[in-house]
Amino acid sequence: MGKMQLFLFRFPEIVALITLFFLAQPSSSGDTMIQNTSLINGQTLTSTGDLFQLGFFSLDNSSSAKGYLGIWYCNFTLQEGIVVWIANRNKSVNTSMASFNLTSDGNLILFEDDQTVWSTGTRSTGLNSAQLQLLESGNLVLKDSNSILWETFDHPSDSDTYLPGMKLGFDFQTNTSWRRVSWKNSTDPSPGDYIQMIRALPIPDLVTLKGSAKYYRSGPRNGYDGFVGHPFMTSSQGANYFVVTFVSNENETYFMANYTASPTPVLIRTMLRANGTLQRWFLDRSGKREWQLLLSTPADECDEYNRCGRNRVCTKKYVAVECQCLDGFINITENGSEVGCERNKPLNCSSNEFSKVQNVKVPDTENATPRGNMSLDDCKNLCLNDCSCMAYAVISGSYGCITWPGDLLDLRTLVDEGDDLYVRIAGELDHPRKNSTGRRILFIVISIAAALLFLCAIFIYRRRTKATRPRRKRLAKTFDHTDQHEIRGTESLLFDLEAIRIATDNFSDRNKLGEGGFGPVYKGTLENGEHVAVKRLSRSSGQGLDELKNEVFLVAKLRHRNLVRLLGCCLESEEKLLVYNYLANTSLDKFLFDNSKRKHLDWARRFKIIEGISRGLLYLHEDSPLKIIHRDLKASNILLDANMDPKISDFGLAKLFDADQTQGNTKRIAGTFGYMAPEYGIHGLFSVKSDVYSYGVLVLEILIGRKNSGYQGSEYPIELVTHVVWRHWTQGSVFQVIDQDLIEQCQTQQILRCIHIGLLCVQDDPIQRPTMANVVLMLNNHFVGLPTPLAPAFLSNCNTTIESNGVPRRENSSRRKGILMKISENNVSISTLEPR
Structure with a gap:
């Protein structure tokens, strides 16, 4: 070849x-x-x-x-x-x-x-x-x-991740869906048990399925940035860099978010984890390359689909889920377990009364009907004319009027969000008609009862008027003449000693909540069933009439969600009693400085506490009718309600400023070492910046989970911010001292920002410290730049005297005279409730 x-x-x-x-x-x-x-x-x-x-x-x-x-x-x-x-x-x-x-x-x-x-x-x-x-x-x-x-x-089903520019929805022409499918586990990306998708119904919902069963439902589209139970982004999280699109027509229904500029200074991704949790992550490309968790759903047990069963509303309390029947419904059980609620009396087509349920994620819309844009009254009339209509709602910016037949599923309350739902109930027209004789008898009975109630009211009023006169005299004897003009405004705050004795079972040790330097605190129950905390000032207490007057005359005039509520006082038989609203979750220090309880303070709760304290101080400094300097802000003076919302308490050492006053001077130093601003502890100078300093120390305590240090030797208190946080901040190792439970929650960017703000608040120069208005802005807007903090203040000792010429002079402890030190010890607190 x-x-x-x-x-x-x-x-x-x-x-x-x-x-x-x-x-x-x-x-x-x-x-x-x-x-x-x-x-x-x-x-x-x-x-x-x-x-x-x-x-x-x-x-x-x-x-x-x-x-x-x-x-x-x-x-x-x-x-x-x-x-x-x-x-x-x-x-x-x-x-x-x-x-x-x-x-x-x-x-x-x-x-x-x-x-x-x-x-x-x-x-x-x-x-x-x-x-x-x-x-x-x-x-x-x-x-x-x-x-x-x-x-x-x-082809997003090949992924568990949603990126801006992707669609999430349904293509009717090809009968396919754009959806997310979870991994099996962290090392096995094969399709897992959970699917995220838009349910293509007349009213689309964002749902997560476990197999074929619903696991989570977002609620209807809110009309502007996502779904009512699952918003896309808030302004503080970079919403200005994103545009949200929702398309629904005969060919397709989809939801899509996209960047508004390219290249974008921020990144976002959403992933469906192997356990069914949907997480949204955010990264600011101008800072450290660390992802920040913005949203995680289900956020709590109430987010689980139909957690409470049919015709019930789910509300998340601090430690438990509360399931309540809608008005007109009663609990039903199957096999010994509550499965929901049913009507206590049957409806008929003439039922024309509705019960309003506020701020809820409306029920599952799978069987609901969108009726178009119309007013609330028109929507109600439409429901009344439809015998199958059991409830209605008007969702602005979305589908307008929506009506529901049959049972209502997956209802939950939302905080400052959600829509109002109107549930049809059996009204007067559903009762058997009564004959005219029965009606006349009912009218006579009601008239007699009203007359008796009127006579009782007159009798009680006269008794209270008599009781008020001696109390007014007792109050007038207690305070000096300069306070008499305040008495008239406090008469409604006066409690009878006998009523308090009954409420506390004569100050029984069984009702004793704890004891501080001021005296014991007791839990009491008033005649009307209201729970209160009673602070009984002991004769040996360092707090006297001045502090009591501050509490009565100042706090009674303040109204803010982050301030403790004073109900009144009692000044009988040489007793000095202050009565407060009872707060079930004690003071912050009982959680923060207890190794077991501190685990209840996840990052979301700690940030809520930090933010709530800042808003309370802002109200005191700028927004209240009075300009007030607290002077004793510390962890034991922050009370927590059932929802772990913070309440600033103990105004016994507070000072009132004139509207244009910026600084005060005193020779009577009051407060707590470690929280006390140096210009105040040494020179007696106090201002709003004194509170800002105390706030900064408190923020750092919340982040680290440790008390501000006490004393080393006899002179030099080791302050947390000076010897721990500042040193690690300057060395770039601050995460070594942060509570490790927080590090594991992937919120490093927000934690670092809070540390930065805390260090700005404890700077040595009061002028350099931010105002509380600036602090609130910095906490809530991550795009506000933060200045570089200077070295924090260090109050080396308090053996300081102010001379007649105003010049401070150091003295040993045996010669201290010029400033009267009235210090609240940091280790004195109440074991269960600190209503100060």
Whole structure:
């Protein structure tokens, strides 16, 4: 056989070898692949802004060659939550034997050895024009000269992650949905048990399914930034950088969020975790590259679908879930368990009364009917004219009037959000008609009862008027003449000693909540059933008439959700009693400085406490009728209600300022070491910035979970901010001292910001410290820049005297005279309730 014959005989093999040679060439470059090129292990495509990469990776961080082909964020460790798309999530490959190829006919194929593991199944219509590009959005797009052949954003079920620009919804033309499917676990990305999708109904809901059962439901669209139980973003979280789109027509229904600018200074991603939790993460690209958790649903037990059963409302309390029947309904049980509520009397078509349920995520809309935009009255009339209508609501900016037939499912209360639901109840028209004689008898009985009540009211009024006169005299004898003009405004605050004795069982030890330097505190129950806390000032207490007057005359005039409520006082038989609203969750220090209870203070609660204290102080300094300096802000003076909302208490040492007054001076120092601003402790100078200093110390305590240190030796108190936080802040190791339970909650950016704000508040120079208005702004707007903090103040000792010429002079403890120190010890507090 000649050479030419041999060449012709071997020509097909030579062509095949040449083809395989080109297919195997690692010809990837930048963000694009062209036809007849491939990627192998160790090679990647990178988007133009270096935000995303495509390539092979392993999830178990082992030496195993098993891995996946996918897309992840550049410059982040490959782990669950950073990988945003996987081609072969159902089957791992041996990455040393795998290749990712764009063929000559425009098909994407993932090979393991000679086996096809995954393919798009596409074919280009143009000659040699197909190319694959990884966009800066994270979308992997296969296109030719005529059209887009395939893209990852159109196949989101290959991912558990939602990125801006993706659709979430339903395509009616192809009968397919854009949805998210969870991983099985953190090292197995194969499809798990949970699916997130838009339920394509007349009223679309964002739902999470576990198998085919509902696990979480967002509620209807709120008309502007998402769904009522699942908002997309708030302004403080970068909403200005996003636009939210909702499209619903005969072809498709979908929800999509997208960036408003490119490149964007912020990033956002949402992932459906293997346990069914939906998490939204946010990253500020101008700061440290750390993801911040913004939203997690289900947020609590009430977010679980239909947690309380039919016709019940779920409300999350601090330690438990409360399920309540709607008005007109009673509990029903099956097999010994409560499963919901049913009507206490049947409805008929003439029932025309409605019970209003405020601020709720409205019931499941699967069987509801959208009626269009109309007024509340028109919606009510429409429901009245429909015998099957059991409830209605008007949701502004969304579907307008909505009506529900049958049972109402998955109702929960929301705080400062939600809609009002009107539930049809059996009214007067549903009662059997009474004859005229019965009506006359009922009228006579009611008239007699009203007359008796009127006579009783006159009798009680006269008795109280008599009792008030001696109390007014007792109050006048207690306070000096300069206070007499205040007495008339406090008469309504006076309690009878006998009533308090009855309420506290004669100050029984059984009702004793605790004891501080001022005296004991007792829990009491008034005649009307209201629970109160009674502070009984002992004769040996350092707090006397001045402090009591402050409490009565100042606090009684203040009304704010973050201030404790004083109910009144009693000044009989040499007793000095203060009566407060009872708060079930004690004072902050009982949680913060107890290793077991501190675990109840997750980051969300701690931030709520930090923010609530700041708003309470802002009210005292700028927004209340009186300008007040507290002077004794500390953890034991922060009370917590049943919802863990903070209440500032103990105004016995507070000072009242004139509207234009900025600073005061005193020789009677009052407060608590460790929280006391140095200019006040040394020179007796106090202002709103004195409270700001105390607030800063308190913020750092909340973040670290440790008391402000006491004394070392006899002179030098070691202050937390000076010797611990500041040192670690300057060394870049501040996370070493933060409560480790907080570190695990992935809120490092917000925690660092709070530490920064705390250090700004405890700076040595009062002028450099922010006002509380600035603190509130900095806490709630992450895009407000923070100045660099200067070294914090250090109150080295308090052995200081103010001379007649105003110059401070150091003295030893035996010679201290000029300033009268009235210090509240930091270790004195009440074991169960601190109503100060």
